[in-house]
Amino acid sequence: MTAVPRRKWTTEEYLVFERASQEHHEFIGGQPRLVPGASRNQSKIGVNVIASLVNQLRKSQAEVYSASMRVCIPHTTDYVYPGVMVVSDAPQFEDSKFDTLLNPTVIIEVLSSSTEQFDRRGMFQRYQTIESLREYILISQDMAWVESYFRPAHDAGWQYSHANDLNTAIELTSIEAKLPLEDIYLKVSFEPE
Numbered sequence: 001m002t003a004v005p006r007r008k009w010t011t012e013e014y015l016v017f018e019r020a021s022q023e024h025h026e027f028i029g030g031q032p033r034l035v036p037g038a039s040r041n042q043s044k045i046g047v048n049v050i051a052s053l054v055n056q057l058r059k060s061q062a063e064v065y066s067a068s069m070r071v072c073i074p075h076t077t078d079y080v081y082p083g084v085m086v087v088s089d090a091p092q093f094e095d096s097k098f099d100t101l102l103n104p105t106v107i108i109e110v111l112s113s114s115t116e117q118f119d120r121r122g123m124f125q126r127y128q129t130i131e132s133l134r135e136y137i138l139i140s141q142d143m144a145w146v147e148s149y150f151r152p153a154h155d156a157g158w159q160y161s162h163a164n165d166l167n168t169a170i171e172l173t174s175i176e177a178k179l180p181l182e183d184i185y186l187k188v189s190f191e192p193e
Contacts, residue, residue, distance in 0.1 A: 006031060011077050018079075019097065024068070027079040035081050038067075041141040041188050042083075042110045048186050049084050049108055049139070049179060056177040062088045062105070070100045071107070073126045080123065083139075084108040088175050089132070103132040105174050110139045124149070128158075134174035143190055144181055146170050 008030030017032060018025055025032040046067065053064045065085045072079055072094055079100065086106040094100035107127055109119045119138060127133055136149040147162045148170050163170050169180040
């Protein structure tokens, strides 16, 4: 018995479906994929990061977006929902619906056991094709551990750094901000619930 191959969707079919849906679906390789719900720690960390960045960037033109904003990956038909995004220039959108960002400067993901490997390899590889992207941040929800990948404006290489001390911060050079780990992990418990 042979398996019946799944039909690939077009981006137009996906966008019509997604805009009518009550749930979020990413679109990878021509297939919609339900975005899993966030854990308590993921939610708290996401809110903490957004609060810190909005406060720091309030007098700049930069805009901060939550996991409800979709991003289109160039040179593919992929659409995904990063945990947090910051755009430092005027935001560019795919169409007049203003729900698909094209030019993020910073993408931040709060890792989960179900998505960590894909976020580290598959998503990072895809994100690197976004010309405007300068920083990719991975935040652990299980321990104080934050990784940063930074691409200088005129350099094709990515520089890596990490922090695991609550008294330190990750510098977000591209947007002139920083994320203190004590802010990221405010009221986050690493104990099993």
